[in-house]
Amino acid sequence: MKEYKRYLVTAALPYANGPLHIGHLAGAYLSSDVYVRFLRLYGKDVAFICGSDEHGAAITIKALKENKSPQDIVNKYHELFKSTFEKIGVSFDYYDRTTAPHHHETSQEFFRTLYNKGEFIEKESEQYYDASAKQFLADRYIKGTCPKCSHDAAYGDQCENCGSALSPTELINPVSTLTGNKPELKKTSHWFLPLDKYEGWLKEWINTGEVGGEKLHYPEDWKKHVLGQCKSWIENGLLPRSMTRDLNWGVDVPKDIPGSEGKKLYVWLDAPIGYISATKKWAELNNKDWKPYWQSDDTALIHFIGKDNIVFHCIIFPAILKAHGEYTLPMNIPANQFMNLEGDKISTSRNWAVWVHEYLEEFAGQEDELRYSMIKNMPELKDSEFTWKSFQDANNNELVNNLANFINRVVVLTNKYYDGVIPEFDEDQDIIGCDDEDELAYHDGEILRLFDNVDELCACLRSYDFRGGLSALMEISSQGNQIMQFNEPWKTIKVNPESVKVVINLLNQYLAVISIVMRPFLPFTSDKLRGLLNLDPLKEEGELLDLCNALAEG
Template sequence: MMTQPKRYLITAALPYANGLKHVGHLAGAYLPADIYVRYLRAQKRDVAFVCGSDEHGTAIPIQAMKENTTPQAIIDKYHELIKQNFADLSISFDIYHRTSSPLHHETSREFFTALNNAGELETKETEQYYDEQAKTFLADRYIKGTCPNCGYESAYGDQCERCGTALSPDELINPVSTLSGQPPVKKLTTHWYLPLNRHEEFLSKWILQDHKEDWRASVVGQCKSWIDGGLQPRAVTRDLDWGIKVPVEGAEGKVLYVWFDAPIGYISATKQWAIDNGKDWTPYWNDKDTKLVHFIGKDNIVFHCIIFPVMLKLHGNILPDNVPANEFLNLEGDKMSTSRNWKLEMQDYIDDFVKKENGGPQMVDVLRYYLTQIAPESKDSEFTWKGFQDASNSELASIFGNFVNRTFVLMHKLCGGKVPPLHADVFDEKDKFAGDEIIRIKQKVESLIEDYKFRDALFEVINLARVGNKYLQEKEPWKVEKKLAEQPELQKQIDNCLHVSLQLCANLAILINPFLPNTAQKMLHMMKVVDKMLDWENAGKMKLLSVGYTLRAPEILFRKIEDDEVKAQVEKLQAGLAKATAENKAAANGAAKAEEVPVEKPAPALKAEIVYDDFAKIDLKVGTIVAAEKVEKADKLLKLSVDLGFETRTIVSGIAMHFKPEEIIDKQVVVVANLAPRKMRGIESNGMILMAEDTSGKLHFVKPENVINAGSGVS
């Protein structure tokens, strides 16, 4: 049996303070972290739960430009809004800090200085785009130009928002600065880099060996892809006005790159929490008897599993014990998108459900329940308003709420509103089974939460309510009551049934507390007991409510979600999409003809679902085309020679209608390298080239953003 750590440090990804956050963010990092922390607190473990606003990087000044204000005004605005949203949805941080604080600036500069002085950073001179009129280097988002893929004239230097293609500024046609509107020039600049390539051996052992079994397969798989592809030095500084100034002489106009300073925000938040509570922060980051767990979304895996651990190791801090990253949450059949207004922000839910007359804390718990039930723990999942309604009405209200309400109603009707005694002489197998199930399910829930399987743990809690409903239905105390006039001794059977049911309710309050804390509090109120009963050590006990103790009248735990409410939300979503589409068309009219602006299309149908193990069988490698020729008597086929680093393969590909052989020499492509050989026109083809097809039917190579070594792995 593993020794329990002395203390726990739990972090949730720092959200950018450049706008409101949606329920996908809540489901990905913050709700699962809160469930885990509430469980640890119920276990009376020493735990600190830290988070805060990420307030640096280009996203902040860009949002300031959009809102015609200053970066400071933006972070002040959204920090408070996001912080309040979390509080309104019962996310119980011990501290919600911010990276604009003086303490964080000081902590980040000290961290950088320690690594730099120890020779763990290196400097390199590179060419980057520079705006001569604005006299500043340009981050990718400060450069616009024509997309080489779809011809959209307002594509950003990192992505085209029309076709979605990932870009670099060098790929843009006719790039211009968004600051001055003038074409930028290339200019040499020096930056500091974290040489990740020096630490491949450490990362390979630590992740791919030490944590191969206890980390989620998707996390290990993504890390393996990065490591197998060869890690490269990563810049830790950039030319920007907004951010933490680089603490080195001669580094004027440079700030710490946001990905470097943001995770240090966990440390500065811990420091501030310790100051506020008269504690010593150092054991939480330096004592190996501390269990550090990062809760994040899958887009943050590389930062928390590869980059930040290298930083921590070099700085002498502990490493994370686990990084239970979640996948993405989609909405009504499509990805959430701020630009397309296809989203459900936390603020919208709070306004439409929590703050309404029939809302309140119970509607907070309904959202927490549904998001946990559909948690994207192993694959992307989907929020639908019909699913939300069904989860609330058919499970929370009809199973959990129904059992608690029936128990309290019957207790008041048949036992005078007091906890009845338990009579050993009529204690039967059904009574014993219900009591045994409480113990079994408590142990199951505990094991699942410890293993970060919150969706399955919640299912077990609801299953205990199912056990209670079945037990009541089998015992039928309302029917037994009708026989009391002739057989008064049957009161003992009624007493036993209601005693067991009430003890089951008390256990439900303890087990549901990490997931639905407001529901647990309402149940405590009905039972007239204090918070101490929610201590985890009480779960599984059958003497939580004292015999003869008077309990309050039942209160409805969960109201029904009406069809009209669901209809209104779907209509609101569609109206928001239509409005955003019209606005995007209007904005595009200045740069393109209206008929060229793409209209919204329904999401394409997906092929049958596969599991991660299916995907893991596919071996994707980066290859370089070194020769190409047409296949005789085959209009569509090209015979390619592809260098995979370890060998050169012959691959026959049906792309001759889209590319001339001489055009694709030296092009990098992604190859399915372990596809069984297949003869085509008498030529044995050993692999497949991955291609993407746009709406016009034109094919495009799927390729790495930058040229990398042939043979590099892809995931």
């Protein structure tokens, strides 16, 4: 496996036409946050990038319905997103927005480069037009029946029921979302990206991880459903895809290109370029060079997304990057599947969702409880289910009875017997119940067992198994509880006080290590635990590399 000098981790840009729900958290944002915090704790050079996706027809539709400007709509949700992410502890290095001037500039530069290289096909096509509204209809202005699954409310670019990417003309019985009328087909001219031209290298890249003999990723490390969806797309044959739209909201096609008047960039060209423009801005603010993060073979580019965005991040965006010629292709795209709610699909239109900002208002101070439940039920390989009953059970039976109980018992006994000071002990001190001479160094043996479990936790996180990593964390806490129960220091203190020093020292070392390895999952609890141990909050600067010195005696 290749060692990378740096990591660029992106999380899917949330679309600024509605608030975040728990499906979003479980899909892209907690998985990416856990992974990035883990990388930082390992001392890796990492940039964690995201931002609000603020263009596209769905935003103009919402603006029309609410009698507001598109800018008013995106301003509202951009601020809500930033606040929500901050409160739930998603630790982006930079959170940007696609209405920012620097993003428009970067997107236009990208488009101009592809245009000048001759990568686009300019052709006339028929596009749906609403005669009553007197405008061409972008994908999201059209609804109809999905030809794949027969869902009767599919959009012109995608069916949200089955996840299929569509073109407007594939819809059965299409109607305009502006007027409800049946649209007519009218000729217009646009620039298309010839995906069929890139089919050969895309197939090689996805199936083998190589392009032209150069190893760029390891397919065995990709999730099966991601590879499966990619292979299905390619096997069905790729078609040219329009990169521009007739819209009045979005990034302008550069004015110096003939025929650009009234044309905007397709949102799935504009939006992923947002990762690049955000990285540029982050680098500028931190006096760094952005190019190594996007244009170096020593960088691992990793996109965290939901499964509805697989085709865009695994086929369309890589094709755009390769066509440009100067950019790194993704090393992995660990897309999660969907989270359902109480036996039904989450639906924003039916208001069937747990809105994250509302949870944070109603359950102030319980951020980690939600993070724990989301990670425990993360839809990593298949759709998962959130219920309030499972949330309550996880909180009471695991966080409280296991983790919090262990922390409390150790802190109480340390305060009771040693006035809150970590006791020094005789390293050769025998432990009651340990008769084998090999077990005389009980403290060291248990520390080694602890580190073995930390290694298991880290191995899970390296392979994007965040549920497994969380389970390993709770196993460490369970083992601490078992050590407590086996040694019963509240009894042993009366007959062998020296051995209790060994146990209490050991259990405090457990707490110190837990305060570090829990950080990716439960950052707020990590801060609280380190406060109890009189330790500074973690800076996430390689602390996993120095676990042996997590807590000093005295």
